Amino acid sequence: xxxxxxxxxxxxxxxxxxxxxxxxxxxxxxxxxxxxxxxxxxxxxxxxxxxxxxxxxxxxxxxxxxxxxxxxxxxxxxxxxxxxxxxxxxxxxxxxxxxxxxxxxxxxxxxxxxxxxxxxxxxxxxxxxxxxxxxxxxxxxxxxxxxxxxxxxxxxxxxxxxxxxxxxxxxxxxxxxxxxxxxxxxxxxxxxxxxxxxxxxxxxxxxxxxxxxxxxxxxxxxxxxxxxxxxxxxxxxxxxxxxxxxxxxxxxxxxxxxxxxxxxxxxxxxxxxxxxxxxxxxxxxxx
Amino acid sequence: xxxxxxxxxxxxxxxxxxxxxxxxxxxxxxxxxxxxxxxxxxxxxxxxxxxxxxxxxxxxxxxxxxxxxxxxxxxxxxxxxxxxxxxxxxxxxxxxxxxxxxxxxxxxxxxxxxxxxxxxxxxxxxxxxxxxxxxxxxxxxxxxxxxxxxxxxxxxxxxxxxxxxxxxxxxxxxxxxxxxxxxxxxxxxxxxxxxxxxxxxxxxxxxxxxxxxxxxxxxxxxxxxxxxxxxxxxxxxxxxxxxxxxxxxxxxxxxxxxxxxxxxxxxxxxxxxxxxxxxxxxxxxxxxxxxxxxxxxxxxxxxxxxxxxxxxxxxxxxxxxxxxxxxxxxxxxxxxxxxxxxxxxxxxxxxxxxxxxx
Numbered sequence: 001x002x003x004x005x006x007x008x009x010x011x012x013x014x015x016x017x018x019x020x021x022x023x024x025x026x027x028x029x030x031x032x033x034x035x036x037x038x039x040x041x042x043x044x045x046x047x048x049x050x051x052x053x054x055x056x057x058x059x060x061x062x063x064x065x066x067x068x069x070x071x072x073x074x075x076x077x078x079x080x081x082x083x084x085x086x087x088x089x090x091x092x093x094x095x096x097x098x099x100x101x102x103x104x105x106x107x108x109x110x111x112x113x114x115x116x117x118x119x120x121x122x123x124x125x126x127x128x129x130x131x132x133x134x135x136x137x138x139x140x141x142x143x144x145x146x147x148x149x150x151x152x153x154x155x156x157x158x159x160x161x162x163x164x165x166x167x168x169x170x171x172x173x174x175x176x177x178x179x180x181x182x183x184x185x186x187x188x189x190x191x192x193x194x195x196x197x198x199x200x201x202x203x204x205x206x207x208x209x210x211x212x213x214x215x216x217x218x219x220x221x222x223x224x225x226x227x228x229x230x231x232x233x234x235x236x237x238x239x240x241x242x243x244x245x246x247x248x249x250x251x252x253x254x255x256x257x258x259x260x261x262x263x264x265x266x267x268x269x270x271x272x273x274x275x276x277x278x279x280x281x282x283x284x285x286x287x
Numbered sequence: 288x289x290x291x292x293x294x295x296x297x298x299x300x301x302x303x304x305x306x307x308x309x310x311x312x313x314x315x316x317x318x319x320x321x322x323x324x325x326x327x328x329x330x331x332x333x334x335x336x337x338x339x340x341x342x343x344x345x346x347x348x349x350x351x352x353x354x355x356x357x358x359x360x361x362x363x364x365x366x367x368x369x370x371x372x373x374x375x376x377x378x379x380x381x382x383x384x385x386x387x388x389x390x391x392x393x394x395x396x397x398x399x400x401x402x403x404x405x406x407x408x409x410x411x412x413x414x415x416x417x418x419x420x421x422x423x424x425x426x427x428x429x430x431x432x433x434x435x436x437x438x439x440x441x442x443x444x445x446x447x448x449x450x451x452x453x454x455x456x457x458x459x460x461x462x463x464x465x466x467x468x469x470x471x472x473x474x475x476x477x478x479x480x481x482x483x484x485x486x487x488x489x490x491x492x493x494x495x496x497x498x499x500x501x502x503x504x505x506x507x508x509x510x511x512x513x514x515x516x517x518x519x520x521x522x523x524x525x526x527x528x529x530x531x532x533x534x535x536x537x538x539x540x541x542x543x544x545x546x547x548x549x550x551x552x553x554x555x556x557x558x559x560x561x562x563x564x565x566x567x568x569x570x571x572x573x574x575x576x577x578x579x580x581x582x583x584x585x586x587x588x589x590x591x592x593x594x595x596x597x598x599x600x601x602x603x604x605x606x607x608x609x610x611x612x613x614x615x616x617x618x619x620x621x622x623x624x625x626x627x628x629x630x631x632x633x634x635x636x637x638x639x640x641x642x643x644x645x
Contacts, residue, residue, distance in 0.1 A: 090538065090542070091541035092541075093541070094540050097539075105533075110531070110586045118532060133589050
């Protein structure tokens with residue numbers, strides 16, 4: 001990885017720049033419906049982990065889909081590596097940015113290696129006469145191999161994805177995204193539905209990828225503690241608007257959380273990292 | 288590093304050119320063997336020598352020597368050979384359509400017959416026959432086009448249902464297919480009921496799924512058409528792989544999903560229309576064959592699609608041989624044979640394997 005720093009973005013550009021972004025779903029047009037995302041402006045620096053948090057329905061997943069180019073922008077601009085998403089082709093975006101969806105249900109018996117290799121699709125050089133057979137180059141295999149090593153799924157290479165546990169499947173999906181050789185990795189609720197051991201596994205994997213590969217990571221989480229412990233900065237959404245953005249200490253505070261979530265929580269310092277830690281207060285029933 | 292990679296790349300975890308060649312080569316040989324076997328059996332069974340003589344005659348394609356042929360050789364050349372070939376390519380197309388629909392709808396139980404796509408095509412063809420547009424098979428281009436239109440409408444209807452809330456559970460999709468089938472069948476029954484009895488009898492026999500021996504010009508047109516569409520589908524195999532990851536993931540990998548889906552809809556409807564026009568409604572080949580092949584060789588569509596086509600061809604050629612011989616000299620519609628073989632398998636998948644499969 002070292003020494004192959006490609007000039008994927010101009011010197012003065014951030015990894016992602018969002019300016020005055022508004023978005024709403026087509027089905028809601030003409031009904032006087034509010035914007036799903038309302039005039040958001042923020043930047044994501046190269047090599048940082050940004051956590052997007054907020055209550056259910058605050059637009060977290062929509063924002064992630066707009067950033068990945070899956071939903072088209074209503075107003076404003078999103079620049080990836082200094083260039084607007086609208087000016088990049090889908091393949092172009094796929095070579096810079098990879099998405100790990102929240103859940104992955106594969107109904108067909110694909111092996112782990114086959115699934116990871118699908119991540120090479122945007123880099124594939126189409127040769128129409130071969131009909132896709134033997135399209136994988138040595139470089140494709142090497143990238144898939146490295147992705148499986150980094151996510152520790154190499155030993156599962158010939159297993160079927162449908163036979164894996166939730167944590168293993170999530171790592172395979174991250175491996176599939178890494179095989180794209182992205183500069184930016186977007187994760188949608190990477191720890192949802194996972195047991196605590198797998199949550200730790202996935203979170204430390206994300207931190208490791210950031211340091212080892214210099215990846216820029218944007219992750220959506222409903223778990224405030226995941227955002228606090230593993231993200232460099234936290235972006236808090238409320239009703240589609242940007243409530244605040246900054247270090248976990250600046251954003252995960254009792255007064256902010258009361259305003260955003262409408263309830264009181266206990267925030268103290270994590271015994272190991274000193275970062276904010278959110279816990280539920282005693283129930284009202286016992287007061 | 289290279290050694291490590293070759294470890295998992297060669298261990299059957301991914302599709303290699305070598306494995307593709309080996310599987311396809313083996314299947315092609317098996318196809319040849321099965322086709323020759325199918326040629327031997329019929330209302331009158333013949334020996335290998337007669338089959339060989341007839342095939343040699345066909346290869347040399349000299350019409351003058353026809354006089355020297357015996358009765359059984361003439362049966363071979365005029366009737367049995369075109370019919371077996373027709374059966375093979377109808378079966379291959381059905382299996383290929385099944386594989387494509389399954390990947391497109393992300394549903395391993397999808398099948399043109401079960402989902403009502405065949406019924407849509409059949410209704411299109413029935414209406415063409417009712418209005419007297421080409422009541423013979425010699426007007427091949429017209430009937431498949433009507434079948435294509437009907438099949439495409441049915442397919443779009445089913446797809447809209449499947450997409451209504453992002454993803455429809457497997458069983459709801461099948462239920463929608465059952466209902467669409469019932470409605471379309473009612474229309475077809477209405478058409479047969481207002482026809483003169485002798486014409487409607489022929490229509491009913493065709494609807495049950497039956498192969499006939501076409502003349503060589505018609506067979507040639509059919510083969511060119513089917514092989515062309517199959518080659519197109521084969522070209523999309525890698526996209527089918529990525530589509531099974533889910534629509535959003537496919538798009539995030541740079542696939543133009545809307546355009547790809549449109550192309551695949553048209554291609555599958557084109558194939559279904561042609562198959563239904565020549566052979567009526569033959570069920571379950573599109574579901575049973577891909578499922579069995581997938582269990583044996585995995586899900587990579589670059590191999591699954593052509594392998595399923597070859598196995599589907601063999602399956603229908605054998606099923607048709609059974610249909611021709613079991614009550615010889617009478618024939619039963621081949622659709623009955625495939626339904627009797629495929630229906631129980633479908634039930635088994637639906638009832639006992641659902642956890643594993645869905």
